[in-house]
Amino acid sequence: MRVNFTVNGRPQEADDVWEGESLLYVLRERLGLPGSKNACEQGECGSCTVRLDGVPVCSCLVAAGQVEGRDVVTVEGLADFAKQRACGSTCGTPLDEAKQWAAKGQDSQTGEGTELSPIQQAFIDAGAVQCGFCTPGLLVAADEMLERNPNPTDADIREGLSGNLCRCTGYEKIMDAVRLAAARQSEGV
Amino acid sequence: MPTTGAPTKITQGSQTKGGIGESTLRPDGTLKVTGEFAYSSDMWHEDMLWGQILRSTVAHAEIVSIDTSEALALPGVYAVMTYDDLPTDVKNYGLEIQDTPVLAHGKVRHHGEPVAIVAADHPETARRAAAKIKVEYRELPVITDEASATAPDAILVHEGRDDHHIGHVPHPNIVHRQPIVRGNAEEAAKKADFVVKGEYTFGMQDQAFLGPESGLAVPDEDGGVHLYIATQWLHSDLKQIAPVLGLPESKVRMTLSGVGGAFGGREDISMQIHACLLALRTGKPVKIVYNRFESFFGHVHRHPAKLYYEHGATAEGKLTHVKCRIVLDGGAYASASPAVVGNASSLSIGPYVVDDVDIEAIALYTNNPPCGAMRGFGAVQACFAYEAQMDKLADQVGMDRVAFRQLNAMEQGTIMPTGQPVDSPAPVAELLRRVKAMPLPPEQQWLSAGEEADVRQLPGGLSNTTHGEGVVRGVGYAVGIKNVGFSEGFDDYSTAKVRMEVVGGEPVATVHTAMAEVGQGGVTVHAQIARTELGVAQVTIHPADTQVGSAGSTSASRQTYVTGGAVKNSCELVREKVLEIGRRKFGSYHPAWATAELLLEGGKVVTDGGEVLADLAEVLEGETVEVEAEWRHRPTEAFDLRTGQGFGHVQYSFAAHRAVVEVDTELGLVKVIELACAQDVGKALNPLSVVGQIQGGTIQGLGVAVMEEIIVDPKTAKVRNPSFTDYLIPTILDTPTIPVDVLELADDHAPYGLRGIGEAPTLSSTPAVLAAIRNATGLELNRTPVRPEHLTGTA
Numbered sequence: 004m005r006v007n008f009t010v011n012g013r014p015q016e017a018d019d020v021w022e023g024e025s026l027l028y029v030l031r032e033r034l035g036l037p038g039s040k041n042a043c044e045q046g047e048c049g050s051c052t053v054r055l056d057g058v059p060v061c062s063c064l065v066a067a068g069q070v071e072g073r074d075v076v077t078v079e080g081l082a083d084f085a086k087q088r089a090c091g092s093t094c095g096t097p098l099d100e101a102k103q104w105a106a107k108g109q110d111s112q113t114g115e116g117t118e119l120s121p122i123q124q125a126f127i128d129a130g131a132v133q134c135g136f137c138t139p140g141l142l143v144a145a146d147e148m149l150e151r152n153p154n155p156t157d158a159d160i161r162e163g164l165s166g167n168l169c170r171c172t173g174y175e176k177i178m179d180a181v182r183l184a185a186a187r188q189s190e191g192v
Numbered sequence: 193m194p195t196t197g198a199p200t201k202i203t204q205g206s207q208t209k210g211g212i213g214e215s216t217l218r219p220d221g222t223l224k225v226t227g228e229f230a231y232s233s234d235m236w237h238e239d240m241l242w243g244q245i246l247r248s249t250v251a252h253a254e255i256v257s258i259d260t261s262e263a264l265a266l267p268g269v270y271a272v273m274t275y276d277d278l279p280t281d282v283k284n285y286g287l288e289i290q291d292t293p294v295l296a297h298g299k300v301r302h303h304g305e306p307v308a309i310v311a312a313d314h315p316e317t318a319r320r321a322a323a324k325i326k327v328e329y330r331e332l333p334v335i336t337d338e339a340s341a342t343a344p345d346a347i348l349v350h351e352g353r354d355d356h357h358i359g360h361v362p363h364p365n366i367v368h369r370q371p372i373v374r375g376n377a378e379e380a381a382k383k384a385d386f387v388v389k390g391e392y393t394f395g396m397q398d399q400a401f402l403g404p405e406s407g408l409a410v411p412d413e414d415g416g417v418h419l420y421i422a423t424q425w426l427h428s429d430l431k432q433i434a435p436v437l438g439l440p441e442s443k444v445r446m447t448l449s450g451v452g453g454a455f456g457g458r459e460d461i462s463m464q465i466h467a468c469l470l471a472l473r474t475g476k477p478v479k480i481v482y483n484r485f486e487s488f489f490g491h492v493h494r495h496p497a498k499l500y501y502e503h504g505a506t507a508e509g510k511l512t513h514v515k516c517r518i519v520l521d522g523g524a525y526a527s528a529s530p531a532v533v534g535n536a537s538s539l540s541i542g543p544y545v546v547d548d549v550d551i552e553a554i555a556l557y558t559n560n561p562p563c564g565a566m567r568g569f570g571a572v573q574a575c576f577a578y579e580a581q582m583d584k585l586a587d588q589v590g591m592d593r594v595a596f597r598q599l600n601a602m603e604q605g606t607i608m609p610t611g612q613p614v615d616s617p618a619p620v621a622e623l624l625r626r627v628k629a630m631p632l633p634p635e636q637q638w639l640s641a642g643e644e645a646d647v648r649q650l651p652g653g654l655s656n657t658t659h660g661e662g663v664v665r666g667v668g669y670a671v672g673i674k675n676v677g678f679s680e681g682f683d684d685y686s687t688a689k690v691r692m693e694v695v696g697g698e699p700v701a702t703v704h705t706a707m708a709e710v711g712q713g714g715v716t717v718h719a720q721i722a723r724t725e726l727g728v729a730q731v732t733i734h735p736a737d738t739q740v741g742s743a744g745s746t747s748a749s750r751q752t753y754v755t756g757g758a759v760k761n762s763c764e765l766v767r768e769k770v771l772e773i774g775r776r777k778f779g780s781y782h783p784a785w786a787t788a789e790l791l792l793e794g795g796k797v798v799t800d801g802g803e804v805l806a807d808l809a810e811v812l813e814g815e816t817v818e819v820e821a822e823w824r825h826r827p828t829e830a831f832d833l834r835t836g837q838g839f840g841h842v843q844y845s846f847a848a849h850r851a852v853v854e855v856d857t858e859l860g861l862v863k864v865i866e867l868a869c870a871q872d873v874g875k876a877l878n879p880l881s882v883v884g885q886i887q888g889g890t891i892q893g894l895g896v897a898v899m900e901e902i903i904v905d906p907k908t909a910k911v912r913n914p915s916f917t918d919y920l921i922p923t924i925l926d927t928p929t930i931p932v933d934v935l936e937l938a939d940d941h942a943p944y945g946l947r948g949i950g951e952a953p954t955l956s957s958t959p960a961v962l963a964a965i966r967n968a969t970g971l972e973l974n975r976t977p978v979r980p981e982h983l984t985g986t987a
Contacts, residue, residue, distance in 0.1 A: 023316060037234035038227015042402035042452070043484040047916035050402060078227040114222030127221040130880040133888065134711025135224030136402040136452030142225060156641070158648045165925040168916065170402050170453050171711050173887035174924040176880075 008070045010034060011080025020067050027051045027062040030077060038078040038139045042168070049167030052140035053077045054084075059147045061166075078139035081146060085120035088150070122146045125184035126177075133171035141167045145181050153188055155181070197604070197617030197937030200875045200945035203800070204767075205724030207793040212720045212944060215880035219715055219733055231450035232422035233481045235408035241270055243470045243480035244318035245463070246308040246325050247489055248300035251909035252347075252559040253329035255298055255307070262324040263310060268317040270474045272325065274308045277473070280438035285461055287428065287564070289355040289367075289526040294436055294465050300329070301349055301524035302561055303910045304489030311470040311478050334559040334909040338498070338519050341365040341556045349524060349557035357530060360833050367522050367555040368530040370537040372609045372836025375548030380513035384504025386588040392501070392577040393975035395901035396521075397494040397892075399566050400921045401710075403452015405462040405490045406481040409471035416443030417468045422451040424458045426706045427742035436465050437472060441738075444468070448736035454710035455892070456565030457491040459747055460527050488914030492527045492564030493902055495520040495555065497536075499577035509589045511600045513548040514541045518574060520563070522555035527564030529555035534680050534831060535570030538610050538840055542578040543620040543673040544600045549609045551836065559909040561902065565747055567892060568674065568954040575672040576976055579959035583668075583966070593963075594624050594669050602673075611837040614844060616939035616947075619872050623848035624671055626870035626933045632667070633852055633866045633929070636660065651854055651861035653925055662858040665865075668851045668963025672955030676948030677750040677842035681830045684750065684842070687741030688718075688758035689734075689820035690766050692726060692812060699795055699808035701726045701763070704734035704820075707743040707755045712950060713881035714751045718759050720877060725763030726770075727792030728808065741822060749845060749948025752877060757943040758823035765819040767792055774811040826941060843939060847871035847952035849890065849960035852928075855968040860980030862898050864926070864961055867891075870933040874947030879934065886953045887930045893957025895922050898965075901977050 006017045006029065017033045027044070030036045030053070039062055040050035046064040053062045054076035062075075076084050122145050125131070132138050141164060148155065148163035155163065160181045169177060205211045223229035260272040275283065275295045283297065284290045296307045308325050312318035335341045335349055342363045349365055357368045381387065407421035416439055423429050426446045434441045451458070463480040470478040482490050498519045504512040518536045522529035537553035553570075566572075586596035601620035607613050634640065638649040638660060645659040652658055678684035689704040701722045709715045719731040736743070743755045771790050774797050779785040788799035797805045831838040852866040867890050876882045899920040903912040913919045938945025958976055966973050969983055981987040 021314065021316060031234070032236070035236070036227070037230070037236075040231075040402070040452075041233055041404065041481065041483075043916045045484060045915060045917065047484075048402060078225075082226070113219055114226060114228055117222050117226055119222070119225065123225040126225050127217055130215070130217075130884050132218060132221050132224050133713070133884060134401070134403065134451060134453040135220070135229055136231065138224050139227045158641075158646055161924045161927075162648055162654070165923050168402065168921060168923060170400055170455070170892075170921060171888045172884055173889075173891035173930055174922075174927045175887045175930050176884055177924065 004068060006067050006071055008072060009074045010036065011076055011083060022068060024067045025063050026065040026067050026070050029067045030062060036077055036079050040136055040139055042136060049144060050137050050140040052143045052167065054143060054147065059144050078142055081123060081142055082118050082120045085146065120146065121187055122149065122184045125180040125187065129176050129180035129183050131172060131176040131180035137167060137169040141169065141177060149185055149188065154185060197619065199936045200938040204791050205727055205793065208723050208727045209729065210720060211724035212877045214720065215878055216716060216720055218713060219719060229450050231403050231452050232420060233404060233406035235420050235449060235479060237408060237410060237477035240408065240477040240479050241311040241313060241474060242315040242318045243467055243478045244310045244322045245306045245466060246322040247304040248296065248307055250300065250329050250331055251303040252332045252334045253300055254332065255296060255300065256328040256330050258308065259326040260308065263321040266317065266321045266324060268313045269310060269321045270476065271311045271470055272308060272321065273469060273473060278436065280436065282435040285432040285436060285465065286526055287460060287528055288530055291350055292525040302559055309466045309470060311474050335365060336558055336560055336906050336909050338556060341558055349559065365557045367526050367557055368533045369552065369554045370533050370831060370836055371834065372537050372549060372551040374609050374611065377513040377515050377548045377550035380548035381504050383506060384512040385507040386585060387502060387504045388581055388584045388588060389502045390581055390584065391974060392499040392580060394497040394499065394573040394576055395896065395977055396496040396904065397566060397896045397900050398488065398902055398919060399455035399457030399491065401453030401455055401457055404482040404484065404487045407449065407463060407467055408477060408479045409467035410477040411471045411475055414443060416445065417471055418445040419464060419468060420447050420449045421464055422449050422458060424454050424708045424710060424747055425745035426708065426736065426738050428745060429461060429464055430738055432461050433465050433468060437468055446738045448708055451708060451710040454746060455567045456569065456747055459565040459745060460492050462490045484916055485914050488911060492562045494566035495522060495532055495563040495573065497573040499573060501577050501581045503581045503585050505585050505589050509591045509596050509599050511544060511546045514546050515550045516540050518553040520553065520555040521558055521560055523558055523560045523562035525562040527562050529564065532570040535675060536574050537836060538608065538831065539571045539673055539675065540574045540578065541609055542575060543602045543618065543671055543846055545602050545606050551609060560904050561911060567889060568951045569748065571672065571674045572955050572958065575955040576959050579670040580962065583963055594628050597671060598624055609836065610831060610840050612839050612841060616843065616941060617872065617937035618844065618846060619935060619937060620671055620846055623846055623870040623872065623935065624669065627669065627848045627850040627868050630850065630868045630931055648925065651856035651863040652859065657859055657861065658856050662856050663854050664857055664968045666853050666855065666964040666968025668960045668967050670956040670959035670963060671846065671848040672952060674749065674845045674952045674955055675841040676753060676845050677748055677825055679828050679841045681828055684744055684754060685822045685824045686743045686755040686758040687820065687822045688755065688762040689740050689818065690722065690759065690762040691816060691818040692766050692770060693816040694809050694812045697809055698730055699728045699812055700730040700732060701728050702732045702734055703759055704740050705743045705755050705759065706736050706738060706740050707751055708736060708746040710746050712746065712751065712885065713878060714755065716881060717752055717756055717877050721756055721759045722763055725760055726767060728795055740820065749950040752946060753942055753948050754825060757825065760943050761823040762819045762821045765821060766817050769817045770811060773815055774806055777811060778806050843942060843947060845947050845949060845952040847956050849956040851960035851964040853961060853964040853968055855965060855983065857969060857983065860983030862965060864894055864928045866928045867894060867957060868931045869953055870935065871949065871952055872935040872937050872947060873949045874939045874942060875936055875944045876934055877944065877946060882934060882949060883932045885950050886932050889950060889953035890930050890957045891922050891927055893954045894961055896977055897958045897961035898977050
């Protein structure tokens with residue numbers, strides 16, 4: 004079958020999709036977006052978390068056909084998504100700025116120079132990334148939680164992220180990262 | 193008690209930013225947070241096929257027949273392979289003993305053993321094809337424990353063993369046996385005023401790394417194959433893969449892909465050989481990705497164990513003797529069992545002074561799932577048991593449990609049961625003092641937000657099972673000892689290639705090793721070492737592959753020590769060459785080139801007095817300096833097979849924990865409130881990463897204390913809970929705060945005085961939690977993990 008949907012703001016068309024394929028499989032294997040991870044493929048670990056029409060879901064549990072005509076945000080689109088959210092409905096590039104536009108340097112090996120969302124930056128700064136396999140799902144979940152609850156208590160953070168398993172960090176640095184992102188957000192940094 | 197030892201002093205590189213001792217950030221951090229980092233399961237190739245493994249549905253059986261015809265007839269299927277299709281006479285692999293069949297031959301020895309492999313154009317087609325392969329089994333009785341393994345009429349799990357352990361084991365179903373006898377435990381026992389005996393059970397733990405076993409094998413034009421893989425040791429894989437394929441090692445090229453955690457579970461081969469076989473058979477790239485169900489069958493687990501201990505002490509609280517027997521279940525194949533036995537026996541009495549010991553550790557061959565390496569490697573099981581014994585004995589003597597440990601704590605100079613002196617700082621008593629000195633978390637913190645109980649901070653959590661009724665707090669302590677590096681005479685070297693050149697007018701260093709970065713932060717530390725040793729800002733870390741010499745395994749807490757040591761060593765050799773070039777080019781301009789001690793700092797050559805002699809960019813103009821060199825830590829020796837004596841270990845690592853728990857005694861639910869850790873790390877090369885390692889290791893210890901266990905049916909030897917639905921690992925809600933106190937006492941034998949750190953925190957965490965639960969409930973609790981039924985008397 005053919006599935007049409009929007010991923011990170013761009014219309015996408017996936018062809019020859021077998022009916023049993025998950026959204027996760029289509030993202031990873033058909034659309035070249037492997038950022039959403041495949042740690043359990045049974046809805047227990049949260050590593051495949053994406054936003055489906057704004058709602059965080061385990062993309063491994065969503066049949067590809069269910070996303071027809073809908074809107075998906077993955078970790079690859081998180082920085083843009085956060086930027087758009089930050090500038091609200093007035094988003095856009097003013098003419099003056101557009102005239103001065105220049106390509107930004109980006110190191111393809113290290114990704115240095117890549118524009119990051121606040122939660123992505125906080126994960127790096129706080130040491131919340133080790134093997135990194137849980138990171139994409141946690142970022143999508145944490146970003147959504149901070150959208151709903153900009154000043155979470157520690158118990159709120161733990162509850163909000165309880166659907167995302169991490170095996171490396173013991174979660175302490177992840178707590179630090181979310182606190183850091185929340186603090187920076189409230190300071191307008 | 194005074195703490196002996198001192199922090200390391202660094203001269204070279206101390207003025208250069210981003211060097212050792214700083215919490216520099218991961219070089220792969222940006223890629224990992226944007227989803228761009230390519231893990232082994234993310235590999236993709238034009239025209240690639242998907243591989244699938246058919247695994248045995250029974251634990252122990254003869255294979256009567258295999259019929260692949262229906263699978264082959266399925267459209268989209270390119271190949272089906274069984275044992276008969278293996279291309280050479282080498283049909284087994286293994287880390288130490290090559291006893292593991294690539295594909296089952298006439299017999300399966302455990303549930304989930306690979307029997308056949310399929311390649312197809314879609315993963316679902318491959319799965320359906322595998323399901324169409326008909327395998328007829330004739331089931332055999334299962335060997336599941338010591339009694340059934342060593343019974344007079346026991347079926348041998350492996351007939352005709354010819355490995356190097358068979359000569360000294362009491363039964364062919366015992367992989368390896370290591371006794372350690374020192375002093376005279378029998379005589380010393382007579383001096384004991386108190387004796388405590390205990391029998392302990394340690395459940396089977398899974399590494400549960402999140403990135404599933406996966407990789408992509410691409411056939412090369414020269415008849416070879418290129419494997420993109422997540423592993424802990426590229427060169428060890430290579431040695432096992434190439435002979436099965438019938439290829440020279442030079443034709444099996446391996447590149448490390450992103451590794452989604454490891455914890456020991458990637459020391460053994462999983463899908464590597466299968467993917468290569470299918471790629472060479474079909475002439476197409478083949479990708480294999482396990483799902484979580486298969487992952488539980490696809491790697492070895494932590495050895496479950498039975499541990500029998502006798503401890504004695506005088507009325508003053510001095511340990512008189514320890515007798516112990518540790519029985520590890522190695523499952524169907526040897527994997528790392530012999531080395532695990534060596535660790536379990538040599539570290540079996542913990543970080544204490546005991547002159548008279550009688551120790552035995554064995555690993556069994558059974559039809560249970562194969563067990564091998566997992567973080568802590570034999571020392572974890574022992575620590576759980578000896579720390580329970582220490583609490584019981586302290587109570588008998590009538591001493592405070594921490595004071596009793598401190599009274600018996602080893603120090604630098606203590607002789608191990610193996611006769612090996614501990615020849616670097618061993619601040620065991622100090623670590624205990626430090627965790628005990630940390631402030632305790634406030635009582636009834638579930639009320640901290642107001643009048644209403646916040647159930648998220650109570651046992652049972654959002655299940656809303658209590659608002660504090662029936663909840664009792666307990667506090668427990670534990671301390672452990674872990675060896676660092678490969679022991680028992682293993683040639684445990686690493687190789688580093690370091691290059692220095694000018695790029696865009698700036699001096700740049702490139703570090704190339706085959707070290708498997710599995711999340712631990714080795715790549716961060718290598719860049720820091722290069723900055724410190726070469727005084728440059730820019731360091732590039734080359735991807736790990738087999739185009740450079742072996743780095744050894746990312747295990748045994750060894751990589752910062754050994755590959756870090758290799759990077760340091762190669763950098764020093766590069767530095768010498770750079771200074772030679774400098775002397776040649778500029779020596780005549782300043783006498784200091786010949787007379788002063790020269791350092792590389794901030795991109796310049798400077799004297800130890802700080803005078804700048806030249807820019808590195810000038811010195812390196814038109815030059816490239818490159819060194820590839822192996823580096824070794826000091827040699828060790830094997831343990832004597834009868835007495836266990838020998839200089840077997842490179843270094844020891846120590847951590848202590850204090851656990852605070854709250855237990856709903858009516859429902860048997862446990863909430864760990866805090867797990868405080870103090871650890872000596874020798875030198876924290878990257879403090880942020882050090883703390884991250886300690887916290888992560890601590891929580892894996894918590895997991896096996898209260899939730900994690902692979903349940904194997906004792907009647908069928910089948911795995912009952914191969915999923916994250918039924919095998920629970922700690923979530924962020926199960927996890928407490930983890931304050932960490934890092935001590936840095938240099939080990940003069942190690943680079944920068946550092947101490948391997950990854951495993952020690954996994955040891956003492958579990959017994960500390962158990963001690964806290966015992967403290968809360970008054971129950972004996974001789975097994976781990978503890979489940980609600982063990983606390984409510986309904987087990």
